[in-house]
Amino acid sequence: MTIPTTPFPEGFLWGGATAANQVEGAYAEGGKGLSVQDVMPRGLVGARTEKPTPDNLKLEAIDFYHRYAEDIALFAQMGFSVYRFSIAWSRIFPNGDDAEPNEEGLAFYDRVLDELERHGIEPLVTISHYETPLHLAETYDGWVSRELIGFYERYARTLFERYGARVKYWLTFNEINSLVHAPFMSGGIGTPKEQLNEGDLYQAMHHELVASARATRIAREVAPGAQIGCMVLSMPMYPLSPSPADALAVLAADHANLVYGDVHTRGEYPGYFLRTLREKGIELDITDEDREDLTHTVDFVSFSYYMSAAETADPELRAAGEGNIMGGVPNPTLEASEWGWQIDPTGLRIVLNQFWDRWQKPLFIVENGLGAKDELVEVDGRKTVIDDYRIRYLNDHLVQVGEAVEDGVEVLGYTSWGCIDIVSASTAQLSKRYGFIYVDRNDDGSGSLARYPKKSFDWYAEVIRTNGASLTR
Numbered sequence: 001m002t003i004p005t006t007p008f009p010e011g012f013l014w015g016g017a018t019a020a021n022q023v024e025g026a027y028a029e030g031g032k033g034l035s036v037q038d039v040m041p042r043g044l045v046g047a048r049t050e051k052p053t054p055d056n057l058k059l060e061a062i063d064f065y066h067r068y069a070e071d072i073a074l075f076a077q078m079g080f081s082v083y084r085f086s087i088a089w090s091r092i093f094p095n096g097d098d099a100e101p102n103e104e105g106l107a108f109y110d111r112v113l114d115e116l117e118r119h120g121i122e123p124l125v126t127i128s129h130y131e132t133p134l135h136l137a138e139t140y141d142g143w144v145s146r147e148l149i150g151f152y153e154r155y156a157r158t159l160f161e162r163y164g165a166r167v168k169y170w171l172t173f174n175e176i177n178s179l180v181h182a183p184f185m186s187g188g189i190g191t192p193k194e195q196l197n198e199g200d201l202y203q204a205m206h207h208e209l210v211a212s213a214r215a216t217r218i219a220r221e222v223a224p225g226a227q228i229g230c231m232v233l234s235m236p237m238y239p240l241s242p243s244p245a246d247a248l249a250v251l252a253a254d255h256a257n258l259v260y261g262d263v264h265t266r267g268e269y270p271g272y273f274l275r276t277l278r279e280k281g282i283e284l285d286i287t288d289e290d291r292e293d294l295t296h297t298v299d300f301v302s303f304s305y306y307m308s309a310a311e312t313a314d315p316e317l318r319a320a321g322e323g324n325i326m327g328g329v330p331n332p333t334l335e336a337s338e339w340g341w342q343i344d345p346t347g348l349r350i351v352l353n354q355f356w357d358r359w360q361k362p363l364f365i366v367e368n369g370l371g372a373k374d375e376l377v378e379v380d381g382r383k384t385v386i387d388d389y390r391i392r393y394l395n396d397h398l399v400q401v402g403e404a405v406e407d408g409v410e411v412l413g414y415t416s417w418g419c420i421d422i423v424s425a426s427t428a429q430l431s432k433r434y435g436f437i438y439v440d441r442n443d444d445g446s447g448s449l450a451r452y453p454k455k456s457f458d459w460y461a462e463v464i465r466t467n468g469a470s471l472t473r
């Protein structure tokens, strides 16, 4: 009998990931203030509203706020060794600029951490996941304002002081490189995108980068055991044709995307970015203190990976491909999900190698998964979903993670996105499901919120139990 082997190192962290605004609900309970998500009923694709409206599924989400113990027990049943979740900034500082934190909010995350501890699950905490307090968007125009650095600093310090002894892994900003593409959701910038100029956006980016580095600096003092990571949206770009012009278009797209990781790992702006600013005639307000802050680099780099894209220098083809948040055009060699996200497992191996070669920092895949429509069926008297398509997607991506490990890339762990069905960030639907656990809630808000393990639940449990040896190559 052959003993199955695995490329995954011992101690590799296996688990799942969510964000507060997509799971918690209870949007006005426990002293929580409003966040930008509470006025985005259609998600990224729709317009914002003045006040929360009942059709915003995130207001109740999947009620993790009250059901966290049950959900964490299900994660433990799958054998998770890590769970990535975010802390809702507006639960801790309801307006964002409050002098004192809200104890009820802090106590909620104490309880979540207690539960994780009981099950031996390592927490991985995102400090800011598209959840800027709404007051900061309305009063300061979000990250365009330098004042946000101070508010974030107070928030991060509060978290490190409160949870630093129990949380080892921290992420400063979710997908920090999406800021210029989604200013309201990602940067809490109240001014509509069309009215913002590039200078404002780059200034906001600079403020977030400084805030991120400052959080790293503070963690070194307050929580010496903490490992701080940045978090970027990864999207490998392929030239649409072999022409040098298309290769150069890829280089430009990569630069625009990778500058955030470059600053987080090298502690300063790279030459190509300074050139961009020069050529656009943008002069950023960068102080000496900012420069000093930026030198506090991260311990590891984490990222989301859903898809790759192609890039072209041809303006007509480019225009035809518009719509993708990070730019690029569809790749004619790849299939897409029901939401048009192109599926490319090999791209994950490529991006792992690219990041490792470029930054030489341990990597953490903190988001990856397939959003799909599921059908609840009854098998042997039990409600479940036969989600072979999700199993195939995850299997094929994890095989490529294994390949990257064989390539010599240091990978700390893998948390699949939306390990339990949640509200989608881009469309605010519940029918775009990622989970191993089905949640009975529909796009019209109906449903009992009951949880049902899908077929992928048992499949993932086996992957974790065998440390990846059960994957099909």
Ligand code: BGP
Residues within 6 Å of the ligand: 019, 174, 175, 233, 304, 367, 371, 417, 423, 424, 425, 426, 427, 432
């Ligand atoms: C990332 C976000 C997540 C998330 C995921 C899937 O960009 O960090 O919050 O939801 O994408 O996107 P969606 O929910 O739109 O399918």
